[in-house]
Amino acid sequence: MSRDAPNDIETTMTNHVRIADFAANLGQTVTIRGWLYNARSSGKLLFLEIRDGSGIVQGIVSKNAVSEEVWNRAAALTQESSIIVTGMPREHPKRPGVYELDVHDLTIVQLTQDYPITPKEHGIEFLMDHxxxxxxxxxxxxxxxxxxxxxxxxxxxxxxxxxxxxxxxxxxxxxxxxxxxxxxxxxxxxxxxxxxxxxxxxxxxxxxxxxxxxxxxxxxxxxxxxxxxxxxxxxxxxxxxxxxxxxxxxxxxxxxxxxxxxxxxxxxxxxxxxxxxxxxxxxxxxxxxxxxxxxxxxxxxxxxxxxxxxxxxxxxxxxxxxxxxxxxxxxxxxxxxxxxxxxxxxxxxxxxxxxxxxxxxxxxxxxxxxxxxxxxxxxxxxxxxxxxxxxxxxxxxxxxxxxxxxxxxxxxxxxxxxxxxxxxxxxxxxxxxxxxxxxxxxxxxxxxxx
CATH class of the missing domain: 3.30.930.10 (Bira Bifunctional Protein; Domain 2)
Incomplete structure (x- = not known):
């Protein structure tokens, strides 16, 4: 898969929602544009932390609810890959005011390789250099x-x-x-x-x-x-x-x-x-x-x-x-x-x-x-x-x-x-x-x- 964004990816501001505005869009299909902050898997579920600058939301990808192609794309994501995600926001069942996204579709804009700041301890000079x-x-x-x-x-x-x-x-x-x-x-x-x-x-x-x-x-x-x-x-x-x-x-x-x-x-x-x-x-x-x-x-x-x-x-x-x-x-x-x-x-x-x-x-x-x-x-x-x-x-x-x-x-x-x-x-x-x-x-x- 190419690391560069396909020419036909929609890049205008229309029909996109910010994560910070999820409360006003519950139960509606929305599209967000951002980056993968972190990810973990649990069998037939993928949990994607997606950030868009306005906030971070957990996107849930169910293998039984999406196409094989979408599942494979989600499974291939690396830290800080840029993505466009469509799904339906909902409130977390046990945490009022916290929202999640049931993912329906996912497009990779760029699949990042070797992102230098990994989820581990880094020295301050390294972090300042980056x-x-x-x-x-x-x-x-x-x-x-x-x-x-x-x-x-x-x-x-x-x-x-x-x-x-x-x-x-x-x-x-x-x-x-x-x-x-x-x-x-x-x-x-x-x-x-x-x-x-x-x-x-x-x-x-x-x-x-x-x-x-x-x-x-x-x-x-x-x-x-x-x-x-x-x-x-x-x-x-x-x-x-x-x-x-x-x-x-x-x-x-x-x-x-x-x-x-x-x-x-x-x-x-x-x-x-x-x-x-x-x-x-x-x-x-x-x-x-x-x-x-x-x-x-x-x-x-x-x-x-x-x-x-x-x-x-x-x-x-x-x-x-x-x-x-x-x-x-x-x-x-x-x-x-x-x-x-x-x-x-x-x-x-x-x-x-x-x-x-x-x-x-x-x-x-x-x-x-x-x-x-x-x-x-x-x-x-x-x-x-x-x-x-x-x-x-x-x-x-x-x-x-x-x-x-x-x-x-x-x-x-x-x-x-x-x-x-x-x-x-x-x-x-x-x-x-x-x-x-x-x-x-x-x-x-x-x-x-x-």
């Missing part, structure tokens, strides 16, 4: 469906809260977060350009035009980090609000995260169940979140060190590492907002605390269960003179930021915003050990393929 195929597994389907729900929830929340989507450039002329983590490239005759670290600076311009805006897209950090929390390319959503303060962002962040968690619990419980996620921990997530000043966080870390709970003693003035964030988050049953970090460890554009200028009006939202920072943001510097001074102090090219200074020349107001990494949020909600499974094709320090 990521283009690993995406077909039940686990990866569950994770990426949760990701899809997170993205939908993000857009629904912001769109319904009066925000305007105003996407920002991926190619930028200067750094936003720091010059050491930039991906650099030649930009025609204009010199160097960089892949964006954040859309935030441009968000400030659109917020001055529209009041409440957000951008949502890929961002890039050339960090030589191999931790379970880092990707070099990831997706970030960044709301920005004119006439807003740090306190406004804390309230927005807790409303935002609470909405996302509730939506995922409402619509993706089956996926979380497949991932063996303890949903009771997610059900505790509700606003308001604890507010923890940086000074208090440092005190907690110091006491934890003295009690032998942390190996290192944290010194005031530094930024938190993964062990510090994990310890702090473990003290609460929901995300905790750490605020007012030392200005020296935050970006040049952060507004200073008027009561303590050595502190920035900034915040990080730390997820529970050791997942670290999932939101970072704060209030932006309002003063033209002070921002110009900060640009000089950070040795940034003044000419690249003239447009940004214009926002303080013409109608400056208090304004604030934050960014949330989609992948870290998904890793937390799914209870994953590493962020590499939260995006279809992860980019990491030593991984650029497939």
């Amino acid at each position: 990521r283009h195929l690993w995406l077909r597994s039940k686990r990866q389907h569950a994770i990426l469906r949760v990701r899809h729900e997170v993205v939908r929830a993000v857009r629904d929340f912001l769109d319904n809260d009066g925000f305007i989507l105003a996407d920002t450039p991926i190619l930028t002329p200067a750094a936003c977060e720091g010059t050491t983590t930039l991906f650099e490239l030649d930009y025609f005759d204009d010199g160097k350009a960089y892949l964006t670290q954040s859309g935030q600076l441009y968000n400030e311009a659109t917020a001055a035009a529209f009041g409440k805006v957000y951008c949502f897209g890929p961002t890039f950090r050339a960090e030589k980090s191999k931790t379970r929390r880092h990707l070099t390319e990831f997706w970030m959503v960044e709301p920005e609000v004119a006439y807003a303060t740090l306190e406004d962002m804390m309230v927005l962040a807790e409303r935002f995260l609470s909405f996302i968690v509730a939506r995922v619990l409402e619509r993706r419980r089956e996926e979380l169940k497949l991932l063996e996620r303890d949903t009771s921990k997610l059900e505790a997530i509700a606003a308001p979140f604890p507010r923890l000043p940086y000074d208090e966080a440092v005190r907690m870390l110091h006491e934890a060190h003295l009690a032998g709970k942390l190996e290192h003693d944290f010194v005031w003035g530094g930024d938190f590492g993964a062990p510090d964030e994990t310890y702090l988050a473990q003290q609460f049953d929901r995300p905790v907002i750490v605020h007012r970090y030392p200005a020296q460890v935050k970006a040049f554009y952060m507004e200073e605390d008027p009561e303590r200028p050595e502190l920035a009006l900034c915040m990080d939202v730390l997820a529970p269960e050791g997942y670290g920072e999932i939101i970072g943001g704060g209030q932006r510097m309002q003063s033209y003179d002070r921002l110009a001074q900060r640009i000089a102090e950070h040795n940034l090219p003044r000419e690249a930021f003239e447009w940004y200074l214009d926002l303080r020349r013409y109608g400056t107001v208090p304004h604030a915003g934050f960014g949330m990494g989609i992948e870290r949020c998904v890793a937390w909600l799914c209870g994953l050990e590493h962020v590499r499974e939260t995006i279809p094709f992860p980019r990491m320090l030593y991984r650029l393929r497939p």
Whole structure:
């Protein structure tokens, strides 16, 4: 039998049903198009696990109910062979809400040979090398469906809260977060350009035009980090609000995260169940979140060190590492907002605390269960003179930021915003050990393929 599809196979979208829509088609003859996920036999019965992207259904082929030709085709199927199957869906007699398909006919589009990911244990490097195929597994389907729900929830929340989507450039002329983590490239005759670290600076311009805006897209950090929390390319959503303060962002962040968690619990419980996620921990997530000043966080870390709970003693003035964030988050049953970090460890554009200028009006939202920072943001510097001074102090090219200074020349107001990494949020909600499974094709320090 040829491995290639015959020319006369029907490939249009008409008269075909998705597995996800079986409940509306019980007792009717339907045709599905998909792939063989797995198969087993029991005498004169073949049990085919068929997937079509919308779900997986067990197709039952009875030798006494189909032609010899159809039986032989079904018996010859191999893992991930592409097939078109006609039959009648019915509800499982002992499992309400679960459906099966009594198979009447079956056409092989391609009979696959030597599919590399077999039903056995494979090492993570092997699976990452075959990521283009690993995406077909039940686990990866569950994770990426949760990701899809997170993205939908993000857009629904912001769109319904009066925000305007105003996407920002991926190619930028200067750094936003720091010059050491930039991906650099030649930009025609204009010199160097960089892949964006954040859309935030441009968000400030659109917020001055529209009041409440957000951008949502890929961002890039050339960090030589191999931790379970880092990707070099990831997706970030960044709301920005004119006439807003740090306190406004804390309230927005807790409303935002609470909405996302509730939506995922409402619509993706089956996926979380497949991932063996303890949903009771997610059900505790509700606003308001604890507010923890940086000074208090440092005190907690110091006491934890003295009690032998942390190996290192944290010194005031530094930024938190993964062990510090994990310890702090473990003290609460929901995300905790750490605020007012030392200005020296935050970006040049952060507004200073008027009561303590050595502190920035900034915040990080730390997820529970050791997942670290999932939101970072704060209030932006309002003063033209002070921002110009900060640009000089950070040795940034003044000419690249003239447009940004214009926002303080013409109608400056208090304004604030934050960014949330989609992948870290998904890793937390799914209870994953590493962020590499939260995006279809992860980019990491030593991984650029497939």
